[in-house]
Amino acid sequence: MYLQHFGMRSMPFALTPNTEFFFGLPPHVEALQVLQVALQTGEGFIKVTGEVGTGKTLICRKLLNELSEQFVCAWLPNPYLTPAELRAAVAQELGILLESVRDQQHLTGLIQQQLLTLSAQGKQIVLVLDEAQALPDDSLEALRLFTNLETEQRKLVQVVLFGQPELDQRLAQERFRQLRQRITFSYQLRPLRSAEVGAYLRHRLAVSGYQGAPLFSAAAVKKLAKSSRGIPRLINILAHKALLLSYGAGLATVTNKQLQAAVADTEDASPLASLRWLWAGSLLLLLVAAATYFKGVFW
Template identity: 75%
Template sequence: MYQQHFGLQTLPFALTPNTGFFFGLAPHVEALQVLQVALQSGEGFIKVTGEVGTGKTLICRKLLNELPDTFVCAYLPNPYLNPTELRMAVAEELGIEITGVHDQQQLTGLIQQQLLSLSAAGKQIVLVLDEAQALPDDSLEALRLFTNLETEQRKLVQVVLFGQPELDQRLAQQNLRQLRQRITFSYQLRPLTVNEVAAYVRHRLAVSGYQGQPLFRQGETRLLFKGSRGIPRLINVLAHKALMLSFGEGETGVSRKHIRAAIKDTEDASQYRAAWRWSVPLLLCVLLASAAIWRGML
């Protein structure tokens, strides 16, 4: 929609986690460093938690892309699985043929044999689960039992959990204390600071091919920070809507009016939604303005 208008090659604020847009902001770099050190240690569970939209899935994908060849990874992006489904998913990720296998003891034995075979070949096996707060309690216990599999030298599998803060609340339960004690490394993602928001926005625009004067000036960036609370996903939503409005009005940059309208139009934006009054919804404004521009080009 607005790519040509602003000289962009791609949309800079898409919501799909794209490692091509990864930027070395402190919380994300620190999380990756914790993960890398923990995996090299070869012990236990590793946990990364953060609020919705703080970048957990992006970090997860970045980690998967950068794992050395000595690692074999089983990745479960949607772990709302009972223990049987969990074992089957892990077996499939490890390349185990499970057709005709219905006995859980047999399935566990096949997984252990594959882990031993991979370990003998010099491989480190890591099980990565995104959205881990969705795991049922008995599935979390099944995960703990996976880490009981070991040789005399090391564990046969490490588990990396990415989850929302609800995961910490779950693990605080008395019945999950054994798993909690297995967590050897953990990191909690924080929102971005106002300076990090400014750098984040500039970086994504640059990656998208933008080369002109700043589209978001200091005042606009500060308002973007307040509206998003420093949460990357909300930054993307608000910046995208603000660019849509700017394009719809034929402007060459984003104004505070555009960002306030974007905040008002976004469910999870901050209290600025209540403080700003527009009589016409943002999307309708954009459509009307865009239609006027198109008519002028015909």
């Protein structure tokens, strides 16, 4: 696409969480520090919440990559599971063969035995759930019961919940008061500030191999921060589109026109001004950029 035009090795603003692009911004570093300290306690639930696109999955993957051999981690990226499916998923993550399972009681016994075996080996078992707001109510209760498994010295499993603010709203209900009392550490991710957005852009461009003059001016960064509301996913979308449009126009930097067109072409972005008139133009610019790209590929 625009990689050769701007002298990059890889896409700087892809949406797939990639720990290679992890940048030590304050909210993300603070979240990791809370998680690391909490895991050392060996007990209870740990909760990290944040708006859609604020980087929860990236932090989750960063945490998983950095856990020492002391920890055995069961990761459930899609927790929309019934209690039976949840137990089966945990069992699989712990290396239990499901073919021999007779019923749910037998499965629970196998999970407890495996947890005891791992604990005897000096391991700490951590169950990590991404998108935890999707857990059905009965599965949340089943999850709480997992943490009842313990020896005389400590709990056999810790649970880390990553979720959207809806998770906090659900846990505030009276029926979840027992689970809520077991949350020993929690952290709420905030959006990035304008200065952090600029540092974020520069970091990702550098990791992608870009070495030229700034592609986004200070004014462009400020506008991008405002229109994205500091949400990293929206920053990535807008920056990618702005670069694509600049490439299609044959420019070496992102101008205000390209940034405004990118905002107008992104549904969840906050308008910088009255940008409805730019809608057709932004789509046209995208088509021009795509046509320029395919012309370079095929001719």
